[in-house]
Amino acid sequence: xxxxxSCHCGQITFRAKVDPKLALICHCNDCQITAGAAFTFSIxxxxxxFEIINGSPSKYIKTTADSGRHRAHGFCSNCATRIYSASVxxxxxxxxxxxxxxxxxxxxxxNRQIWxxxxxxxxxxxxxxxxxxQT
Ligand SMILES: [Zn+2]
Ligand SMILES: [Zn+2]
Numbered sequence: 001x002x003x004x005x006s007c008h009c010g011q012i013t014f015r016a017k018v019d020p021k022l023a024l025i026c027h028c029n030d031c032q033i034t035a036g037a038a039f040t041f042s043i044x045x046x047x048x049x050f051e052i053i054n055g056s057p058s059k060y061i062k063t064t065a066d067s068g069r070h071r072a073h074g075f076c077s078n079c080a081t082r083i084y085s086a087s088v089x090x091x092x093x094x095x096x097x098x099x100x101x102x103x104x105x106x107x108x109x110x111n112r113q114i115w116x117x118x119x120x121x122x123x124x125x126x127x128x129x130x131x132x133x134q135t
Contacts, residue, residue: 001017001018001019001020001104001107002015002016002017003015003016003017003018003043003097003102003103003104004016004053004102004103004104005083005097005101005102005103005104005105006101006103007055007075007076007078007079007081007083007101008076008079008081009076009078009079009081011054011055011076011078011079012052012054012055012056012057012076012081012083013052013053013054013055014050014051014052014053014083015049015050015051015053016045016046016049016050016051016095016097017045017046017049018043018044018045018046018097018108019043019044019046020043020107020108020109021111022043022044022111023041023042023043023099023108023109023110023111024041024042024043024110024111024112024113024114025039025040025041025042025110025112025113025114025125025128026039026040026042026113026114026115027039027113027114027115027116027118027119027120027123027124028114028115028118029065029118030062030064030065031115032118032120034062034073034082035082038119038120038122038123039113039119039120039123040098041098041099041100041110042085042096042097042098042099043096043097043099043102043108044094044095044096044097045084045094045095045096045097047092047094048092050084050095050097055076057074057075057076057077057083057084058074058075058076058077059072059073059074059075060072060073060075061073061088062085070088070089071085071086071087071088072085072086072087072088073085073086074086081098081101082098082101083097083098083101084096084097084098085098110125110128111128111129112128112129112130112131113125113128113129113130113131114131114133114134115131115132115133115134116130116131116132117132117133
């Protein structure tokens with residue numbers, strides 16, 4: 001499906017194509033901290049479809065604690081809304097969109113939750129498949 005979205009202040013707008021079946025919740029520690037929340041709700045952009053329409057996200061390069069992998073987090077430097085996380089040094093770059101910034105967020109439901117071993121004990125979502133660690 002076609003999706004579009006923006007950061008809270010509106011400086012950054014973007015669009016992409018997604019498969020709604022791939023939406024997920026991530027309970028890992030990094031997601032809890034960087035989101036300032038119990039988990040993140042995300043959906044991968046289909047390869048080559050993520051496009052920034054307006055603005056230019058700032059980037060934070062995160063080093064994953066257990067694997068040492070790098071991920072780029074794109075966010076608005078004005079309002080701090082997170083737009084995506086992305087692979088680093090891959091061709092093509094794989095973007096995972098933060099589903100909450102999509103205008104179509106009410107039409108998307110997660111169908112798996114990962115890193116459940118790190119979940120806050122009240123935060124596991126009933127009725128969504130549990131996966132202990134990564135996919
Ligand atoms: Zn903004
Ligand atoms: Zn995570």
